[in-house]
Amino acid sequence: MNSFPESALYGINAVLEAIQSQQRACYKLVVDQEASRSRRLREIITLAQSQGIRIETLPSAHFDKQFRGVSHQGIVGFVAEKTVLSVAELIAKVYEKDERPTLGVLDSIQDPQNMGALIRSAAALNCQGLILPKRRSAPLNATVSKVSAGAIERIMIAEATNLSQCLTELKQQGFWIIGLDPRADSPCWNLDLKGPIAVVLGNEGKGIRPILKKDCDFLASIPMAASVESLNASAAGAAIFYEILRQKNERA
Structure with missing residues (x-):
């Protein structure tokens, strides 16, 4: 499989969400000449042109050779890196949007497929932001964007050097910390x-690390x-984010 820059996005949903959200600069689209005749790709090309994004069209054989090994659907976008916030910045921004925000704290989610699916569920179920550790976490690369169906463009993400200190900071800012544990x-x-x-979510192998469980207000x-x-992790995240959304939508 060829090696692509971290700023490459492939597939219709990933590229379209990046262009529509305008959360990061899109520098160029590379399009399969034959696939570009499809209605959906024509719509994306028209939208990109309206934003002044450069379009490069390649013959199908050249396109497939250049992007061999990935599910590209005939389009690849080259964009700026995803903006990653500090925890303090994320807290301030989510409180601007909602006085009762929901965040996810992801402990050691290292599989890009799982990370992408979790981001998609979180964005769909009104989780306003995710906090990732700077180490022991899947990179926010093209695979994550593809699996998230572009939802990575719709959710804020922060990085924390120390998740234990991060949970303390969240508590100080009014958050209740819920650790998801199958044995709770x-x-x-x-x-x-x-x-x-x-909500603190661990990976499916080891779950939440014991040091973080101690920092949770409740385990569920x-x-x-x-x-x-x-x-x-992605299925568990979808379940807990749905329950939070359901409760918050209940009439008082």
Whole structure:
């Protein structure tokens, strides 16, 4: 498989979301000449041209050779890196949008497929931002963007050097810290999740690290059939973010 720069996005949804959201500069689109005749690609090209984005069209054989090994759907975009905030910046921005915000704190989610799916679920279920550790985390690369179906453009992301200190900072700013743990006694729907909430999610192998569990205000589980031991991080995240959204949407 060829090596592509981290700023390459491939596929219709990833490229379209980057252009529509205008959250980062898009420098150039490279388009498969034959695929460019499709309605969806023509719409993207027209939108890109209206923003002054350069379009490069390649014969199909050359395009496939240059981008061999990836699911590109006939279009690749070259964009600026995703803006990553500090934790303090993220907290300030989410409170500007909502007095009862929801955040996700991702502990050691290192698989890009899982990261992309989790970002997609978080954005769809009104989680305003995600906090990632600077180490032990999947890079925010083209694979993550592709799997997220472009949702990475719609959600704010911060990095923290020390997640334990990050949780302390969140508490000081009014967030309740909920750790998702399959062995926790309390189901997530038994907790009051209507206020500012930060959910800590670990990877499916080891879960949340013990040092972070100690920093959580509550641990919660997602009850499952006896034949299923656990969910992966993206599925667990979707379940807890849905429950938070459901509770916050209830009439007082």
